[in-house]
Amino acid sequence: MSDIAPSERLSRVLANQPVDRAPVICTGGMMNAAVTQVMDENGPTLPAAHFDAEGMAELAQRVHAATGFENLGVPFCMTVEPEILGSRIDPGTLSCEPKIAEEAFASCGAVEIRDVKKIIREGRIATVVQAAHHLKKRNPDTPVIASLSGPVSTAASVVTPLTFLKELRTRPQDAHRVLDYVTRLLVEYAREVIDNGADVIAIGDPTATGEILGPRIFEDFAVRYINQVCDAVHANGKQVIVHICGDMSKSRNQLAAIHADAISVDALVNLKQLKADFPQINTMGNVSTSLLEFGDAEKVSRNTARLVRDGIDIISPACGLSTSTGLHNIRALTETVKGNA
Amino acid sequence: MSADQEELFERLATAVFELDEALAAKLSQEVLDRGYDAWNAVEHGLLAGVNRAGKLFDEEEYFVPELLIAADAMYAGLAILRPHIKGHDSGFNRKVVIGVVQGDTHDIGKNLVRIMLEVAGFEVHDLGRDVPPRKFVEAAIALKADVIALSTLMTTTMERMGEVVSILEAEQVRNRFKVIVGGSPLSQQFSDRIGADGYAPKAAQAVELTKRLVGLVNAA
Numbered sequence: 001m002s003d004i005a006p007s008e009r010l011s012r013v014l015a016n017q018p019v020d021r022a023p024v025i026c027t028g029g030m031m032n033a034a035v036t037q038v039m040d041e042n043g044p045t046l047p048a049a050h051f052d053a054e055g056m057a058e059l060a061q062r063v064h065a066a067t068g069f070e071n072l073g074v075p076f077c078m079t080v081e082p083e084i085l086g087s088r089i090d091p092g093t094l095s096c097e098p099k100i101a102e103e104a105f106a107s108c109g110a111v112e113i114r115d116v117k118k119i120i121r122e123g124r125i126a127t128v129v130q131a132a133h134h135l136k137k138r139n140p141d142t143p144v145i146a147s148l149s150g151p152v153s154t155a156a157s158v159v160t161p162l163t164f165l166k167e168l169r170t171r172p173q174d175a176h177r178v179l180d181y182v183t184r185l186l187v188e189y190a191r192e193v194i195d196n197g198a199d200v201i202a203i204g205d206p207t208a209t210g211e212i213l214g215p216r217i218f219e220d221f222a223v224r225y226i227n228q229v230c231d232a233v234h235a236n237g238k239q240v241i242v243h244i245c246g247d248m249s250k251s252r253n254q255l256a257a258i259h260a261d262a263i264s265v266d267a268l269v270n271l272k273q274l275k276a277d278f279p280q281i282n283t284m285g286n287v288s289t290s291l292l293e294f295g296d297a298e299k300v301s302r303n304t305a306r307l308v309r310d311g312i313d314i315i316s317p318a319c320g321l322s323t324s325t326g327l328h329n330i331r332a333l334t335e336t337v338k339g340n341a
Numbered sequence: 342m343s344a345d346q347e348e349l350f351e352r353l354a355t356a357v358f359e360l361d362e363a364l365a366a367k368l369s370q371e372v373l374d375r376g377y378d379a380w381n382a383v384e385h386g387l388l389a390g391v392n393r394a395g396k397l398f399d400e401e402e403y404f405v406p407e408l409l410i411a412a413d414a415m416y417a418g419l420a421i422l423r424p425h426i427k428g429h430d431s432g433f434n435r436k437v438v439i440g441v442v443q444g445d446t447h448d449i450g451k452n453l454v455r456i457m458l459e460v461a462g463f464e465v466h467d468l469g470r471d472v473p474p475r476k477f478v479e480a481a482i483a484l485k486a487d488v489i490a491l492s493t494l495m496t497t498t499m500e501r502m503g504e505v506v507s508i509l510e511a512e513q514v515r516n517r518f519k520v521i522v523g524g525s526p527l528s529q530q531f532s533d534r535i536g537a538d539g540y541a542p543k544a545a546q547a548v549e550l551t552k553r554l555v556g557l558v559n560a561a
Contacts, residue, residue, distance in 0.1 A: 250401050
């Protein structure tokens with residue numbers, strides 16, 4: 001089993017089957033490892049690679065080679081879906097990821113519903129799908145992970161976020177209508193990218209945290225729609241990882257209700273405890289991104305070794321990496337998991 | 342204060358706390374119609390209601406959506422009462438420049454602090470999100486602000502906060518402003534290291550901190 005390919009290892013862990021050791025991955029999307037040190041004048045750079053399938057694939061390949069993460073992850077931002085749904089984005093720079101410059105709608109009620117089957121052929125969804133296709137062709141044994149922005153985060157990037165958060169309570173029917181729309185888009189997007197080579201779908205939903213929403217809204221809105229995407233991924237025969245940010249101490253039971261094959265959480269969640277409380281959950285995480293940026297390699301290595309000892313199923317950074325994170329620290333993380341540090 | 346007056350202020354507080362914007366506006370108008378003091382109604386009605394909401398927020402019974410709606414109810418009442426507020430010792434003549442530091446677009450925490458400072462009577466100038474360090478300094482000088490409030494949710498942008506303090510020092514205006522910092526990855530230790538005047542772990546505590554720094558400890 002020591003010669004097990006990275007694709008096989010990740011797939012087995014997600015299916016609760018025994019493996020030689022934990023995989024070490026970085027999904028892409030909100031958790032991408034396209035740090036500035038990976039880019040140079042001989043290869044694709046950001047922000048151009050956000051907009052070009054070949055550049056995106058090549059950059060993902062370089063990230064994989066330079067960091068030692070055992071997957072290929074696309075895209076490198078969370079703006080693909082909101083942009084297609086009409087929000088204006090700021091493409092960012094080499095060291096600063098794209099962000100929403102202006103949300104498309106002032107309220108949930110104002111959101112214009114379009115045909116999701118049509119819009120997934122548009123814009124950068126097509127770019128990501130194509131990049132996944134290139135990557136799978138070139139890397140049969142390494143898992144290609146397509147990262148989607150979760151339903152709540154996407155909705156809060158299409159409708160002015162504070163209004164959206166209020167309307168979850170004041171106009172729940174309007175909010176459901178937007179989330180249903182966004183979710184149908186994500187389901188189509190997931191199917192399309194799976195058809196074109198993605199092995200695993202990752203859903204990053206940073207706004208969908210119990211810390212912001214509270215347990216009840218988290219359950220009624222976040223869990224409900226995230227699960228619709230998870231179920232659709234399963235219906236397409238693939239596995240799904242969900243990342244939730246923030247302090248989930250008041251929403252632990254809701255976390256366990258997510259239909260993901262692994263749950264990834266922030267550094268402030270004790271994964272060992274989560275695993276003890278909910279043995280059915282595959283846990284993923286959660287090497288502090290602050291430590292990765294500001295700490296030294298030895299500390300990163302110690303922190304990583306503790307997670308491995310605690311039996312965390314998949315080792316990964318805890319949240320989005322800063323683009324100024326040093327490769328030596330990222331490699332200390334990946335090499336420790338592989339037993340080479 | 343008469344029993345009738347107290348009862349009305351209590352109903353106003355409850356309307357805010359129970360997130361009823363229309364009722365808060367209606368009761369605020371009733372305060373004026375009955376000739377009660379507008380500032381008393383703000384203090385014992387609107388602010389009391391938001392404070393109760395803020396307390397539940399700290400206790401994690403209310404979350405961000407509830408707090409935002411309570412703030413809207415408070416604003417609805419404030420829009421009616423504010424033109425009738427006479428001189429008092431609240432924070433109304435103190436200015437705060439607030440923003441999310443460059444590189445970060447998470448602004449929920451900043452918005453909560455802004456709302457709560459406004460509730461406490463501060464004049465708050467919101468520079469928005471992704472604000473370069475120099476812009477904080479320029480705005481604070483131009484507005485003759487008392488306080489500069491810096492927010493970030495990201496570890497990657499924390500160092501920008503230190504740059505604001507460095508620029509203030511380089512421009513020799515450091516002693517004109519109090520600098521406060523907040524956001525989930527921060528700590529008192531970080532605040533001390535970059536030479537800020539204060540750190541608040543929660544939105545409600547940012548208000549107490551600001552009042553203390555500008556010498557308004559006992560003001561509403």
